Amino acid sequence: MKQYFFPALRLTLVLVLITAGLYPLLIAGLAKVAPGGGNGVTVKRGDSVVGYANIGQKFSDNRYFQGRPSAVDYNGAGSGGSNKGPSNPDYLQTVQERIDTFLAHNPGVQKANIPAELVTASGSGLDPHLSPAAAKIQAPRIAMLRGLPASMLTALVDQHTKGPLLGLLGPATVNVLQLNLALDEMK
Template sequence: MKRYFLPALKLTAVLVVLTAGIYPLLIAGVSKLAPGKGDGVTVSRGDTVVGYANVGQLFSDDKYFQGRPSAVGYNAAGSGGSNKGPSNADYLKVVQERIDTFLVHNPGVKKSEIPVELVTASGSGLDPHLSPEGALVQVKRIAALRGISVEKLNALVAGQTKGPLLGMFGPATVNVLKLNIALDDLK
């Protein structure tokens, strides 16, 4: 047993240095090459930071596009989902309440036209994106409240839509914060 103890202790020390020291420093160094320099990509309006590009936030005013619901109240420090499955009665009640609320705020939209992401929270609870369909289903409400034509808002959504990564990985998305900033900038 003594014969194996010293090599095991040395191996443990080497792995601690590698995994708790060198690897985290390497990842922190590589993150400085990413957009935002590892501190997150902020979105500014003029000289004021209004949010982060990759963290969803609540837009409760009907004159704005609303993003995906959050199971954690859009708290980036407490990222997580609800962990309730589609057969859970409490979860189904929450989803039905979200559907009912959406229909009240978006008259003329049928239940079958509501994209699922507008009534279900993401796994992280912080998803900043919608599908183009998730944004387009809200256009009539915003057009009526702001006095902007539906065509102009459809063009705005199309202009803010990012296609799949490299044209083939993932769905097309719209960043809700950037879309709402562009909406405010419309004249």
């Protein structure tokens, strides 16, 4: 028994030291040299923080681009999805309500043309990005409310579109916070 116990105990202590001590210190050290110093990348307007670059936030004013819905009400302290499947009646009702709200605020858009990301929450509930199509479908509403040509807003979306990583990985995206800040700067 002793022949197995002490080697197992030593191995356990070494693994605890590595996984509970060294590894967290390594990750904390890497975070300190990352953008934002491990505290997230804040977006500022003047001297005040208006949001975080990688956390979605709610824009309830129709004069702004709306981001993806959030199952956690954009609470950055705890991300998560609704955990409801596509056949769940409550989930289907929530999606239908989002579709109805979107159509009420965006007259002239057909239900079939609404990108799915505008009516379904992401897995984390904190996705700060939309596809260019999801942003552009909102341009006529914003143009009407702000008295701007829709083509100007479409060009703004194009300017803020980031292509796939390395030109290959993932879809093109638009950061909604950055887009709305640029929208406010337009004359």
